[in-house]
Amino acid sequence: MAFSFFGGVHPNENKHYAEDKKVQEFPAPDLLVIPMSQHIGAPCLPLVKKGERVLMGQKIGDNQGLCVPVHASVSGTVKAVEARPHTNGMTCMSVVIQNDHLDELDPAIQPRTQEEVDKLTPEELMAIIREAGIVGMGGATFPTHVKLSSGLGKVDTIIVNAGECEPYITADDRLCQEMAPELVSGLKIIMKIFGLNAAHIAIEDNKPEAVKQLKFAIDPADGIVVDVLPAKYPQGAEKQMIYAVTKREVPSGGLPAAVGCAVFNAATTKAIHDAVYLGMPLIRRIVTVSGDICMDAKNLMVPVGTPFEALMECVGTSENPYKVISGGPMMGAAQYDLAVTTNKGVNAITILGKRNKFAVKNPHCIRCGKCMDACPMHLIPVMMYNAERNSDIDEMKSLNMLDCIECGCCAYTCPAGIPLVQSFRTGKQKLRDAMPKK
Numbered sequence: 424m425a426f427s428f429f430g431g432v433h434p435n436e437n438k439h440y441a442e443d444k445k446v447q448e449f450p451a452p453d454l455l456v457i458p459m460s461q462h463i464g465a466p467c468l469p470l471v472k473k474g475e476r477v478l479m480g481q482k483i484g485d486n487q488g489l490c491v492p493v494h495a496s497v498s499g500t501v502k503a504v505e506a507r508p509h510t511n512g513m514t515c516m517s518v519v520i521q522n523d524h525l526d527e528l529d530p531a532i533q534p535r536t537q538e539e540v541d542k543l544t545p546e547e548l549m550a551i552i553r554e555a556g557i558v559g560m561g562g563a564t565f566p567t568h569v570k571l572s573s574g575l576g577k578v579d580t581i582i583v584n585a586g587e588c589e590p591y592i593t594a595d596d597r598l599c600q601e602m603a604p605e606l607v608s609g610l611k612i613i614m615k616i617f618g619l620n621a622a623h624i625a626i627e628d629n630k631p632e633a634v635k636q637l638k639f640a641i642d643p644a645d646g647i648v649v650d651v652l653p654a655k656y657p658q659g660a661e662k663q664m665i666y667a668v669t670k671r672e673v674p675s676g677g678l679p680a681a682v683g684c685a686v687f688n689a690a691t692t693k694a695i696h697d698a699v700y701l702g703m704p705l706i707r708r709i710v711t712v713s714g715d716i717c718m719d720a721k722n723l724m725v726p727v728g729t730p731f732e733a734l735m736e737c738v739g740t741s742e743n744p745y746k747v748i749s750g751g752p753m754m755g756a757a758q759y760d761l762a763v764t765t766n767k768g769v770n771a772i773t774i775l776g777k778r779n780k781f782a783v784k785n786p787h788c789i790r791c792g793k794c795m796d797a798c799p800m801h802l803i804p805v806m807m808y809n810a811e812r813n814s815d816i817d818e819m820k821s822l823n824m825l826d827c828i829e830c831g832c833c834a835y836t837c838p839a840g841i842p843l844v845q846s847f848r849t850g851k852q853k854l855r856d857a858m859p860k861k
């Protein structure tokens with residue numbers, strides 16, 4: 424039984440631009456810029472130097488602590504190891520690879536038979552997942568092996584998040600339609616790690632073909648249920664999805680494991696299959712390139728490190744883009760330098776024209792209160808905005824700003840077009856900076 428959640432909005436889905444477009448291979452460009460920071464946690468330290476030859480899938484960065492390695496997405500020669508623009512708006516140490524277009528695979532990448540996989544222990548599986556550089560691919564980029572290991576003994580419910588509620592984005596929808604058996608296989612690996620014989624795949628009711636393919640890929644003996652949820656934004660947000668599937672509420676400041684749940688994005692789950700069965704690290708992913716001014720929106724299988732410019736050129740635009748977003752229009756980050764490249768967390772590039780609602784701004788609050796009604800976290804966005812503008816740390820704390828999931832529902836409903844989410848991202852950083860250092 425699936426439940427809905429408080430608040431939320433119904434933005435125009437605009438999925439029609441790309442939902443019927445099969446995933447196409449995007450040819451790797453001549454030059455790839457692979458950021459050393461593609462996950463939450465410690466950035467990788469480069470393991471290669473300028474002039475060195477690298478093979479496809481070779482580890483080129485790693486570090487201790489909360490970290491997963493980064494791998495070369497093509498074979499070629501390291502042209503530079505230097506700071507380059509990142510989709511997070513900062514610069515990031517990156518390995519620049521001149522592609523030799525030979526796709527010569529690292530010999531360490533070896534597939535495993537079912538018999539070999541069956542013999543792997545949970546610890547060995549988590550080590551494989553770490554070495555493959557797998558992170559939350561819905562945008563969160565939290566290292567997956569840490570989510571797994573920290574949930575051992577606490578998690579009784581696994582949910583694969585195939586919600587993909589953001590407007591325009593269809594990458595996970597296409598993945599479920601075209602790669603359902605691999606997704607189910609990855610989920611069975613997660614079930615083995617947690618020692619559970621049941622799991623959920625949660626998906627919105629606006630993806631009927633994906634639901635059909637998932638159900639077709641599941642054997643009744645697998646213990647996997649497909650939960651079809653009503654389409655409502657932000658259904659794909661972790662806490663809202665947990666509530667919709669289990670009716671359990673993750674407490675303020677808590678993690679899903681606090682209520683016995685672990686949520687894995689659909690693409691992450693498929694990446695687990697690839698790592699365990701094919702030995703393949705996370706070096707490419709599906710990216711939806713779409714938007715109201717796109718001539719030919721697409722779902723592309725893109726090597727990590729591909730410049731946004733090349734992907735935008737591939738779909739074409741009918742006018743000069745007014746706004747280019749890494750991700751969707753609700754939660755994504757506007758980009759100011761199109762030399763930025765894709766990373767493990769980039770599921771979409773959204774290209775908007777000047778007349779698009781998501782691009783409008785006229786920031787004067789008229790105190791209508793619509794933002795409060797829309798907030799699925801029961802927060803008071805208008806007061807949080809004022810507190811952030813005044814850098815009032817105590818007020819931001821008392822308004823529980825850190826509980827904001829940055830879903831953008833408030834900004835979407837705000838008739839004044841106030842950039843509330845940007846303000847809360849800044850405010851949350853101010854709060855973290857003000858916390859006592861351990």
Ligand code: SF4
Pocket residue numbers: 797798799800801802803804826827828829830831832833834843844847
């Ligand atoms: S305050 Fe945060 S959680 Fe609430 S609607 Fe706005 S962005 Fe979403």
Ligand code: SF4
Pocket residue numbers: 787788789790791792793794795804805833836837838839840841
């Ligand atoms: S929705 Fe916008 S205009 Fe209305 S109270 Fe909230 S911030 Fe102010």
